[in-house]
Amino acid sequence: MKNNKLIQLFVSTLYLSAFTFGGGYVIVTLMKKKFVDTLHWIDQDEMLDLVAIAQSSPGAIAVNGAIVVGYKIAGIPGLLVSILGTIIPPFIIISAISVFYEIFQSNIYVKLILDGMQAGVGAVICSVVYDMSKDLIKTKSWMNNAIMMIAFVVTCFFNVNVIYVILICIAIGVVRTFYHKGSDHG
């Protein structure tokens, strides 16, 4: 049973990593679809917490995402399996491409497919953001909705470094906890 889970984890991360073009957030959204929506191994809030950990640690988000998800699902063996699954595809592809770089670079068909895939990647991210923000809006917490809006505006339009956004959210979270504790007793 446990071995089956590890094999499934390995195959899933291998598959996601092999087809994930365009940076860390893409693989994170694909992981959400796979491990939250399809396999139900992680719940949605937990996934967002794990993404926050992956995002605020040094290193590639795709690798960090694989580490948190693998660790959550099956501990240290899960972590090792999902790291391997994540780095094997780029490892093999880059090794091969470094040999055939000239041919690959000048091929118009390759370029067109990659171009079209960009629109597909955009659609995947939109779909995940839609589902998650819908759930958040349903909670009717004006504070959480405001944080989402403000964080989006400052990162998207003002290029504010995400590290600052995370630090400020941590500070707000601390203040909120004390505030709630205070109102419980009063």
Added chain:
Amino acid sequence: MILLELFLSFLQVGLFSFGGGYAALPLIQNQVVTLHPWLSLSEFTDLVTISQMTPGPIAINSATFVGQKIAGIWGAIFATIGCILPSCIIVSLLAYFYLKYRKLSMLQGILETLRPAVIAMIATAGVSILVSAFFGENTVHTLSSMRIDMMIIFAIGMILLQYKKMDPIYVMILCGMMKLIEYLIL
């Protein structure tokens, strides 16, 4: 010892690159072009291009590419391990503490505040991908420079994801194929 040098160089890349993706670029450049004579500047530019066209995080791709070029397969392996080792240690420690202490009200407060911000950051990544998909290489974003075909491909992708619940990997590949077919027909 070249393997040790590769390992230590990419260990620094892994340890100090926060924020993922292109945040790692200047660090990689510093290690492989400036501090060590491993790549010329034009080879480094090629490496960035390859990374954009292939799956996988740029740091892992660079480690594989540079390691392979300098010391063959073992070079690639040592550089890649160096690159992911800091993540493995830091992220798994954070995941451990998260899973152990998440019931604490303080951590609950912080995580509840972080979740909406994480959704916002994913949305921001989606916007930048869509802008580049819809406008191509144009730096001036006017209505007339919008690529209608890409918007249609995006819309089809959204429908397949939201209403048909199709596997996101298939959606991405299908979007790539649509662009290719469009070119072959028109």
